[in-house]
Amino acid sequence: MSDNTKNIEEKKDKFLAEENKKRIVTGPDGVQFEVDPLQDYFCDKRPVAKDPKNKVIENFLNWARAESLWVLGFGTGCGNIEIPPLLTPRFDAFRYGIQMRPTPRQSSVLIISGYLAVKTLKRAIRSYEQMQNPKYVLALGSCTINGGMYYDSYNTINRLDYYLPVDVYVAGCMPRPEALLSGFNKLKERIKAGRAEGANDYANKFDWYKANQKKIIKDWNMPDYNW
Amino acid sequence: MENLSLEIVTLITGIALLLIGIWGLLTQKNLIKMVIGFALFDTGIHIIMVSIGYVKNRTAPILDQAVKTNQAAEKIVDPVPQALVLTAIVIGLGITALMLAFVLKMYQKKKSLEINNFNDLKW
Amino acid sequence: MNDIIVKLLWTLLGLFIVLNWGLLMGATMRKIVARVAHRYGIPFYQPWLDLIKLYSNRSSISHGVMFYLGPVFRLGGGLGIFLFLPLIYGSEHFSNFSWAGDLILILYFQFFGMLGMALGASDGGHPNSVIGITRGLGQFTTVEVPLTLAVISIALQYNTLSISEIVAAQQGGFQNWTLVTNPLATAAAMLSLLGLFREAPFNLVKAPNEVPIGPPTEYHSAFLGILRTNGALLHVVEAALFMNLFFGGATHWVEFIVKTFLVYFWSVFVGVVSPRFRIEQSVTWFLKIPLAIGILAVILYI
Amino acid sequence: MVGPLYIIAIALGTAFSLGFFKKANRNIPYAIMFLAIAFMTFISGQWLYAFLANQQEAIQIFTAGFQPPFSISLQMGLHEAVFVSMINGIGLLSALYLYEQFRDKGVQMMMVFILLFMGLNVIIMTRDIFNLFVFLEISTIAIIGLILLEKKEQAMSSGFKYLIASGIISGILLIGIIAIYYYNGTLFINDIISSNPLLLKGGSVAVFLTLMAIVLELKPFPVNGWALDVYESAHPGVGAILSAATGTAMLFVLYKITPFIADPWFNMIATIGIITFIGSNLLGIQQENAQRLLGYSSVGQLGLIMLVIGLSPYLGDNYLFIGFTLLISHFLAKAGLFWIAGIIKQKKIKNWSVLRKTPLLMVLFGIFILTLLGFPPFPSFFGKWELVMELSNNHQLAWIIAILAGSFLEAVYLFRWFGYALKKEIKETTSKIQFSKILPPFLFGITSLVAGYYTNIFQGDAYTINYLPLALVLIITLIDFISAKIKNSLAILAMAYYGFLTLPGLYENDFIRFIFMAIFIGGGILTLIAGYAYQGKRKGFYPAALLMFAGLGGIIEAQTTLQFFFAWEIMTFGSYLLIIRGKHSIKHGFSYILFSLGGAYLLLMAFGLMNAQVGMQISALSDINTHLNLIFSLLAIGFMTKMASLGLHIWLPGAHAEAESDVSPMVSAILLKAGVFGLLITILAMGAEYAQHSTLLYILGWIGALTALVGNLAASFQEDAKRLLAYSSIGQLGYILFAYAMATHLGWVGGFVYVINHFAFKAVLFLTIGAVVLRVGTHKMYEMGGLIKRMPLAFIAVLIGIITLSGVPPLSGFAGKWFFYHALISKGWYFQGAVVLFAGIIAFLYCFRLIQSIFLGQLKDNHRKVKEISIWFIIPIYTLIIGIMIFSARPHWILQPISEYIAPYFGRELTWNGSTAIAEMGYWNGEWIMYIIGVMFVLILGWLLYTNAKAQKVKQFNIVYSGERPFTPETTHIAHNMYAGYSKALGFIVEPYITKLWNNMSDAIVQLGGLTKRIYNGNGQTYAFYIIAYIVITFFLVF
């Protein structure tokens, strides 16, 4: 156990929200028992990498996946303003099989659209983990690459790939929708080539990612993996 | 005054007494006065009874020298009302006495003879 | 026994046609909507890709047994309607299992899928699912009212509730269609159809901006795949039901395709140009003009 | 044979001899007095025996050896013997009961007491009218003496009022007697009768005054304030004597002088009687003081019997039977109730819950209340029945209505009282109860039961009632102290035995009755199995449950309307006892019994009207030819109270929701079918010709449709699971009403599908929800949630229940919908039908709400460790589910015979081809639908399992929450006010208009009572005025 995780374990109680603390509950039959919300209400299994088996079938499936990119409507930073134009008649992302989904369960692409505050990162991680394998991360703007103009901020991450497996970076501050479309095309290429295995990477290097995440998310008060 | 034979007089007296008695019973708030009213009422009834049994020019149904047993059927008035009235008087007396006893007891309990003070039980 | 197997094979063929037509029709409609908005729109094969993707997702989660069974019920509902509905008039092969029950069976079989879906989605434990379902059920109750009256009206008109016989009675040209012979019932039913298909203005159930897509919030991967399959199937089957009842049925597949397309197009057409109703608005809407039309339709045939 | 004169002799002798005893010595005088009364009782009993056993002639006794009119004569005949025995019997028991009081007060009281009974004896026996007056006065004085047993000031003042009043009355009587003598010349009653004083000039006034005085002695409303005060303030033992003994004696006097009054005066007596009956019962409603309430009740009962005497010209040969059964009921019950009041020493009826500490007293209390109300098997039941029948035979409908209205008012306060005794929490503990006090009411209670039985025997063959089930109930009652498990087994055995006795025969002869009997017996056994889940003794449960089932069985078996009504009342009372067992049921049980009684009285009226035409055979119902609409309307409304149709439904939700977990299915799934059965035989009796063109049925159809709509809609807006199911029952019964009202072949088959389905799924749902409630300890749905993880079996049961309920294929609910659609189109009830179908879809709302709020969604903290529902619930539930499955797959097994049964009545609209039902407009094959759906389901599930084999199981908070996480299960579970939007749109339909209407009505009655009771201002003088005014007004009304 690294110092950091130890640190977090110690502080867990301090940052634990009231409703997530362990409590004694009386059942209807009068028997008292303990409820530990983090244990009882959340699944604490680790993610499992699911490697493709048959090459030929997988190529076909990857083609289908690439042509059917469902994007989670989650705007993380100022870059989110560039996403709605994608859907307008001018850019019309639908023709590339791109559509927005309101729930991470059904989405396959998470767009990190710009700088990520630590607080937002926590939500982004949660959303990412709730998406289903295979899933892809598209990072927009300099901020996700090296912090951009917020490189020295006390609260903004510098590089996203330490926390989430990024498939494609789209540079710019901010990148225009055209650049975004180009990024999507890049992503499609990667998927079709079978290189966009971010979900499996995340599962395989889970401890590393978690350590990085926990380093900056100091009030880590959730299960390690948000199913 | 010729029409006013004895039985009519007594009958009227009886009815008058009866009505006076009822009037007293219904208007007087004093318990004692109510009892008196009742007594008048009772007496009125008794007089009515006697008057009903009266037959003109006959005597009381007492068999003595004046009235021989063999003439009794013609001489005396109807004896039954007389007998009845005796019983009725006794009973009336009994009731009046009982009433007075109650009045006494009630007075002892509440130190009052006002009928309006004795309506705790109602509705 | 042999008969049954042959029957099953034909039914599977019908299912294959209907399913693919449903997917294609969905894509076409989306393309039409896109063109209305001056967009290019999705490629016509997009629904197939989406389905393949969903079925091939590598991971999935389950909230419980009922959550797992929900989509099964849902597709069962759609498939059931398909099975009990004669598709092509006069075709022995494509009348499916319609001898097991009449129109009433189909009307009530709609609930099978709805109920299962409602239960499955609620088992997911997501509040938005339940909100969506309550809205959906509430809206559905009044959607059915004009439809019921329309069904009564045509039952009176044709003196039967057997779909095959209703279609048979409409043969012989345009002038024999219920649309012509009983326009009021048709109108009431077509207004109900708007609610059945849940396009705007009656799409509060899905309401993407308020409760993320309502009931299927938690559904994903193969679950969602099944739901989408059902969606495609159901659109065609419901349209086919209306086609059979009001538009003379279909004697061959081309007619089938054209007519179901037009029926579905009616709902999309209204949806494209409409805003969205609140739930109490949509609940009461069906109890106003559509109900009045339905009552008139019945009165005319008493 | 000891001569009756010895009664007087002994009484007088004892009274005088008691005077020799010192005040201090009390036991010996008491013994002497007791022996004297015992001997008096013996003499009278001996005469009674002589008359009954040997058919002896009545004897005349002439005092002083002269013939009347020259001497006082007494008569001892059968009637006199009966009454004297009653009087002396109650005297004996009163002496026993008042033992302590006698010891306190000493010899004088004993003298007064024995003189009172002597007086009453003579009053009954004497044939001399003046003698009557004398002994009347003696007993009055004696009574007033007894009032002084209670030393309170209130007793004093009420005694004084009593004195004033009886003084005036005796004055009137005296005038009347003397006037009779004046016009008649005789005091001998027999002579008066033969001379017929009314024909003489002025004789009628004399008779009027006498009659009025005697009537006034019976305390007619509103001239009875003093008597009520005495009832309230006197010792309860004295109250018993005053009400039972004196009242009885005075009634006999009235009976004795009836031969010389004329017809219009009978009407006068009847009017006075009915005014008294209704008036005092009306005032009883608001009464909180137990003894005063009993006083009102006494007055009311005496009024009723006065009414019977007044109506005697209409009653024919049955006059004495009716009068006597009512009188004996009043006699036994009122004395018993007064005695109980004396035992528990609670003034307020709200405090009578202490009765529950002594189960024997509670049972006796129940017996007396039922005896008063004319519930079977007590004598007054038969009396009231005959009364109504005879009145109806003579076309006296108005009197019937008035009597039933009065009875209803009486039931209101008696059942309110009974409810308090059964349910109010016990505040004080009662002291030890002496044997001498409990013996008299106990004996009277037993007598009530025996009297009821012999009354029925006395009535003859046409009135045979199967007492076997009641005997079983009695046995269970007697062994109430043993463990519930044993009683449960015995109850199940008893039910099974009953089923074994009846079912095979019914299956052969009458398939419809067989279906209902099977529902009653089978459902009963299944719900009783759930009773094994309860620990302890469950006191009172089994008698009540078996009583209800006995009644239900009796309804099916009934051949005559009497048997039917008998069983109906038994069933009503049994179910009332069951319903009121719930924790908060006091109010609901009350409204249930009132609605049921109201309905029962309507039935009674209908049976009366029917009896006048075709007699009592139920099968003869179809022969009636006049008043068709009236009779059928009465029957329909009567049965609809049990079916909880719209307008008459307000008792149901509370009653069903608050009942115990295994009682709810009994009263919902099973009991409601009694109303359905009644309606069914009614419509069958109408015959197709009448039924299919009847406005009544048309209206019923609409009521059914609206009931379904309102019931289902209201169910959707409930927060309480059991209340939801209760409203759902209302809705479902609305369907059934609608179906039967159609009176067509298809409609009726549909109705039967609904009856069977509703029985099955409502039993499943109520049992399951009840079992869940037992586990989680709350009814509120929003306090549950996510229980599917803890109770999968319960979930499956509810799932199947709601699928059946909502009519989704392939389960049998769909069959109902299918028949409905076809039936309503063939019948032509399109719009009603559309309303019903709309209601059917609304059912989805509450079905979903039920299952989602309880089983799906988020599991609550405190339910994380609850267990699966009890095995004793699972067994009946799954038995029923198997039944549903069989019925769904093979509907023709049951529906085909039913279909065949109905076809002759309404014309065939449905044929069966194997398992395919073919109607004119369509077809349906339940079996194949089941197969197709089954295969399809398996295929899809297989496909899903193939594509989605390794789904990760997650926990309840692993849901997408916009990047956040849920806070607590409570805030994440959508259950409270679930259909807010929907209620905004359609909630106006379920505003409680009808509840308000009934509330306003009952408020108005209570207000009326409240205003009327102001006449009793407590002032003796006012009461005296009332007497005078009453006589004057009556005089002017009569002459």
Add this chain to the structure above:
Amino acid sequence: MKEIIQDIKKRFNCTDEIEQSKTQTYITVKKELAIALITHLRDIEGFTHLVLLTAVDWIENNQFQLTYMLNNPTKKIDIGVRVFINRETATMDSAHHLWEQMATYQRELKEMFGIDFPGSPRLNEPFILEGWDNIPPYRRDFDTLKYAQETFFPREGRETNDPAEFMKKKMYPDEEK
């Protein structure tokens, strides 16, 4: 405006009047009188709108400067009330009873500057710094660059340029400075 200033100067002993513009004036008041002054301004002088509450870290003077910016919507004038508080103790009286939104400002100051407002609702709930365990980041003794470099895995090879210089160099390489 002038009158108001004169008036409150007298009443509340205000100093350092700075008239930024005709409609905007700043004054300084002692910590003890600050809440009273604000209440007075709100209730008597009609400054019913709280524009903002902000802080400046005068680390040199070991002081925090709080500025309550108030607006009088009828007269369309603003007044800024400045209060200096000790940087070590960093406590100020809460004014959430005057404006509900004051609590939000105070919460922010607590989170970013560590200034305590005892009694203010939800004061310790963070807006953005969930789980922050360092000194408050807006204090000038907090070195954000150092913190970011230690914490956020800076990507190697990053070059930082002044945009004006960089673009000038790139677009007009010939021009000399």
